[in-house]
Amino acid sequence: MSLDPPQVLVERSAIEALLHADHPRHGEVRNTYLQLVEQYRLEEILLVAVSDDLALVGRRWYERRTGDLAPVDALTVGKQHRRAAAQMLTEPHDPEFALTLIMCERHKVRRVFTIDDRFAAYDVDLVPVGDADS
Amino acid sequence: MSTLEAPTFTAQGRWRLGEVVPPDEWRYVRYGLMASYAAMYVWWLRERGLPIDRISVAISVGVFLLFAFVGRPLRTWGILAVDAAIYCVMWTAYERTRDYADNGVSVFGLFTIKFPLQWSTMRDIDRALFLGNDPNVVLQEHFWGPTVRWWDKAASTIYMTHFVLPIAAMAVLWVVSHRQWARFIKRFATLLLIGCIMFVVLPTAPPWMVASSRFGHEQLLPHVDRNAWRGFYALGFKGFTHDYSVALSKGNAVAAMPSLHASFALLVPLFFMQWITQRWVRWSLLLFPVAMLTSLVYLGEHWVIDGLVGWCITVGAFWFWDWQEQRVRDRRAAQVTG
Numbered sequence: 001m002s003l004d005p006p007q008v009l010v011e012r013s014a015i016e017a018l019l020h021a022d023h024p025r026h027g028e029v030r031n032t033y034l035q036l037v038e039q040y041r042l043e044e045i046l047l048v049a050v051s052d053d054l055a056l057v058g059r060r061w062y063e064r065r066t067g068d069l070a071p072v073d074a075l076t077v078g079k080q081h082r083r084a085a086a087q088m089l090t091e092p093h094d095p096e097f098a099l100t101l102i103m104c105e106r107h108k109v110r111r112v113f114t115i116d117d118r119f120a121a122y123d124v125d126l127v128p129v130g131d132a133d134s
Numbered sequence: 135m136s137t138l139e140a141p142t143f144t145a146q147g148r149w150r151l152g153e154v155v156p157p158d159e160w161r162y163v164r165y166g167l168m169a170s171y172a173a174m175y176v177w178w179l180r181e182r183g184l185p186i187d188r189i190s191v192a193i194s195v196g197v198f199l200l201f202a203f204v205g206r207p208l209r210t211w212g213i214l215a216v217d218a219a220i221y222c223v224m225w226t227a228y229e230r231t232r233d234y235a236d237n238g239v240s241v242f243g244l245f246t247i248k249f250p251l252q253w254s255t256m257r258d259i260d261r262a263l264f265l266g267n268d269p270n271v272v273l274q275e276h277f278w279g280p281t282v283r284w285w286d287k288a289a290s291t292i293y294m295t296h297f298v299l300p301i302a303a304m305a306v307l308w309v310v311s312h313r314q315w316a317r318f319i320k321r322f323a324t325l326l327l328i329g330c331i332m333f334v335v336l337p338t339a340p341p342w343m344v345a346s347s348r349f350g351h352e353q354l355l356p357h358v359d360r361n362a363w364r365g366f367y368a369l370g371f372k373g374f375t376h377d378y379s380v381a382l383s384k385g386n387a388v389a390a391m392p393s394l395h396a397s398f399a400l401l402v403p404l405f406f407m408q409w410i411t412q413r414w415v416r417w418s419l420l421l422f423p424v425a426m427l428t429s430l431v432y433l434g435e436h437w438v439i440d441g442l443v444g445w446c447i448t449v450g451a452f453w454f455w456d457w458q459e460q461r462v463r464d465r466r467a468a469q470v471t472g
Binding site for chain 1: 148149150151152154155156158205207208209210307310311313314409460463464465466467469470471
């Protein structure tokens, strides 16, 4: 039993679509994200993302409560996670993808908000994207 | 797909995450160490007594955390170090209030403000609440005797849980969920802060002191025995210091108002109630603070009003932090929704 509300991992592909207005799936991703944010506000879920993904979009530690990713907490990647990612053989080999799977497993995340089809091969619940009223 | 051989699939033909991700090899080491700690603690409790002074408690919690965090990432250790520093500062500030309560508060070394010790105020409030009766005296007249009976053991054990229960809750939360630990510590620190301020501003003599003329004041209550630990001794548990009165002499004797025993006894059930689904179990948890206050009054440690004020502070701390946490969520969500 977890004491915290279930965590939803906002994956890199969703972050990129969310932050770039010219991304082809920006609208549907944003609509779905707004629904997740409302669930976060009601404390039904927690929003998390891998720290490497947040760093990639330029979020610094002091900006963690500003901008579109303000409700998202970072799952900080440690050396042991990177070592484990290097051991994992995904096809095609992608240590960053492997790292996301490792962070999901180690932090007991079972729901992922993504538009990357590769996650469908794993037993995580994917947040349906595009069901929202557009 | 992984270094592991032949991963199994779910019914939908998907890879199980737990089998494709290399396992955390330290996990079972941690479980083993924590189980040995639990066994060691029970043995120590039986053979050497209950650790109740701050140093012993800090060491016992520290050892538990060392065991529970073996093999965790360096950053997690850093967060733990910061948490531990906050925890130590909190207790040091609490201990400092003894000086302020005894010697007054010095204002820039120019003058000292010393607040008057309350001898009869709480006794009068209790008398007003109980229609002219002194609850401490009435309970002791009816139940206290030269021999230790089952209710003495129960009262003493409930009293002693104060030194273990909140700290154990904190240690478990520290390991299970840092977020919940932070929520707990905010409420806990608020109680401690308000308690410290009140100890300084409203130093209050407890019933056992008021019922004696040995403390430079006339006796304002009929005789009240003070022996909170005798039931615990009768159960075979010795005090860790071997002389409980030595441990007590280091505490602030005139810190009756508010009762932190009563506050903490409400804090722990109130915090954990949210995860208990069965309504009768949830509400029956509240019998614990009631039993604690009854024990405190019976053992002559506190006035009833001390406990009631302690409960009010606990409920207030919950209300404040629940409101504050919702505000933070609203603010973070508003960053997105505009």
